[in-house]
Amino acid sequence: MTKLEALISLNMVGEIGSIRLGRLLDYFGKFENVFRASAEKLITIAGISENVANRIHTFKPEDLTRELESAQKLGLKIIILGDADYPEILKNIPSPPIVLYVKGKLEKEDNLAIGIVGSRRASYYGLSSAEKFAAELAGCGLTIVSGMARGIDTAAHRGALKMKGRTLAVIGSGFKHIYPEENIALAEEITANGAVISEFSINTQPFKENFPRRNRLISGLSLGTLVVEAARNSGALITADFALEQGKEVFCLPGRIDSPGSFGTNELIKQGAKLVSTKDDILEELQVPLRIGIKETKIKNRLQNHSAGSESALYDLIPTKPVFLDELLEKTGLQIPQAYEILLRLKMQKLIKQLPGKQFMRSN
Numbered sequence: 396m397t398k399l400e401a402l403i404s405l406n407m408v409g410e411i412g413s414i415r416l417g418r419l420l421d422y423f424g425k426f427e428n429v430f431r432a433s434a435e436k437l438i439t440i441a442g443i444s445e446n447v448a449n450r451i452h453t454f455k456p457e458d459l460t461r462e463l464e465s466a467q468k469l470g471l472k473i474i475i476l477g478d479a480d481y482p483e484i485l486k487n488i489p490s491p492p493i494v495l496y497v498k499g500k501l502e503k504e505d506n507l508a509i510g511i512v513g514s515r516r517a518s519y520y521g522l523s524s525a526e527k528f529a530a531e532l533a534g535c536g537l538t539i540v541s542g543m544a545r546g547i548d549t550a551a552h553r554g555a556l557k558m559k560g561r562t563l564a565v566i567g568s569g570f571k572h573i574y575p576e577e578n579i580a581l582a583e584e585i586t587a588n589g590a591v592i593s594e595f596s597i598n599t600q601p602f603k604e605n606f607p608r609r610n611r612l613i614s615g616l617s618l619g620t621l622v623v624e625a626a627r628n629s630g631a632l633i634t635a636d637f638a639l640e641q642g643k644e645v646f647c648l649p650g651r652i653d654s655p656g657s658f659g660t661n662e663l664i665k666q667g668a669k670l671v672s673t674k675d676d677i678l679e680e681l682q683v684p685l686r687i688g689i690k691e692t693k694i695k696n697r698l699q700n701h702s703a704g705s706e707s708a709l710y711d712l713i714p715t716k717p718v719f720l721d722e723l724l725e726k727t728g729l730q731i732p733q734a735y736e737i738l739l740r741l742k743m744q745k746l747i748k749q750l751p752g753k754q755f756m757r758s759n
Contacts, residue, residue, distance in 0.1 A: 396456075401426035402475045404459050406494040407596045408450045413476060413490050415442045430454060465597045469570050472497045482506070488615040488641045492594035496570060498582075499590030505563060508538035509677065510617035510638070512610075512631040513547025513624040514656055521547055521624030521656065524648055526554035528621060531674040533560025538589065540565065540617045542609055543578050547623045547631070552585060562589040563616060567609035569599035592616075610634040611641075618681050619644030621671065625659030632659045635668070644680055646671045709737050713747055717754040 396404070405411045405426070411419075418440050419429050429437075429451060437448035466473055474481050474495045484506045485491050511529055513521055529539045529551040539555035541548040543564035555562035564585050566573065570593060573579050582591050594612065595605060610633045614620050620638040622645065625631040635645045645668040650657020664670050671677055712718075712726050724734055738755060741747045748758050 396427045396430060398426050399475055400459055401429060402493050403462060403473060404454055407462060408454055410447050413493060416493050418442060462597055470498060471570060482616060485615050494594060496593045497590050499586035501590050505538045505561060508540045508617045510540045510613045510620035511551035512541060512613060512620060512622055512634045514626055514629055515544050515546040517546040517624050518656055522550045525550035525623045528674060529554025530558045533558040538563060540613050542613055545575055549578060552581060556584055556588055564591045565609050565612045566591060566593045567605040568601035569593060569595045569597040571598050572600050574601035606630055607633050611637040614638035614641055614643055617643060619646060621646040622660050622663060623648045624650060624656050626656050627658045629659045635663055646677055710741055710746060713755055713757055715757050717750050717756045720753040
């Protein structure tokens with residue numbers, strides 16, 4: 396049994412965090428030796444209960460074989476604590492996971508990440524805000540981390556993907572039980588622009604008790620966490636608590652005082668979380684070397700691939716809020732046929748969209 400196999404096996408046994416893992420290593424010298432020990436000897440180690448000791452002693456090698464075969468079939472990479480490609484930002488949280496199952500690819504740039512979490516039963520305000528903040532922050536080079544749950548999490552991942560930015564989804568189950576099922580397709584999209592991550596063995600069901608552990612990884616992988624919308628007992632508040640314990644920043648989007656879905660976020664603001672209304676509120680607080688202007692640079696490059704100074708000039712005049720065609724004509728001096736030709740090209744590039752009443756606005 397190799398070190399990798401031993402740690403995967405201990406992770407499958409359960410209830411073995413980094414502290415107990417360290418005690419096992421101190422006692423046995425090598426992780427591989429743990430599975431040669433009797434249950435009686437294992438019980439003598441601080442923190443190892445009789446139940447855990449028996450599970451270690453009776454662990455079946457064929458279960459490990461099935462796990463490794465399943466990982467290969469599903470295209471998963473298994474990273475263990477101490478590996479060179481284990482996320483640097485995750486090493487410093489209390490009790491980091493000993494094993495990570497990863498589908499997709501983790502990059503060094505993912506150390507510059509922001510968590511975005513919130514209610515599964517989100518309002519339109521919450522959903523649109525989560526997508527907007529995720530898109531804007533991804534456009535500045537931040538990786539968006541969330542839990543791929545319904546509601547705010549899904550909107551956050553979608554916002555990052557819309558900008559072709561990186562996003563990480565931390566799930567509270569094994570890869571054979573992606574939850575919720577309607578996000579299986581989303582998981583595949585995320586793996587192409589980031590990674591789906593789990594610390595749970597492949598056949599683990601999405602049990603309720605798994606999600607707080609999932610939440611600590613969302614905050615652990617992030618420099619700070621933005622809570623978009625959260626009711627009184629929302630799981631997003633657990634993520635915020637973990638962020639504070641880990642010494643991370645907590646940001647909140649304010650909501651209506653009479654909205655139950657905003658009770659949690661408003662309470663966090665009263666307790667000292669930073670109120671945010673624009674992405675700049677987050678960027679200023681994090682003070683990290685972001686790739687500001689990536690979005691603008693990509694757009695300019697796309698515009699330069701076409702014939703045209705007038706195309707770029709017209710795009711520069713179109714804001715993120717609707718503007719009437721007449722106003723654009725007045726500012727540019729273009730004739731209607733020429734303006735429509737340019738606007739059509741911008742629409743085909745998905746840089747702008749047209750609204751009723753001859754109004755135009757940027758797509759993002």
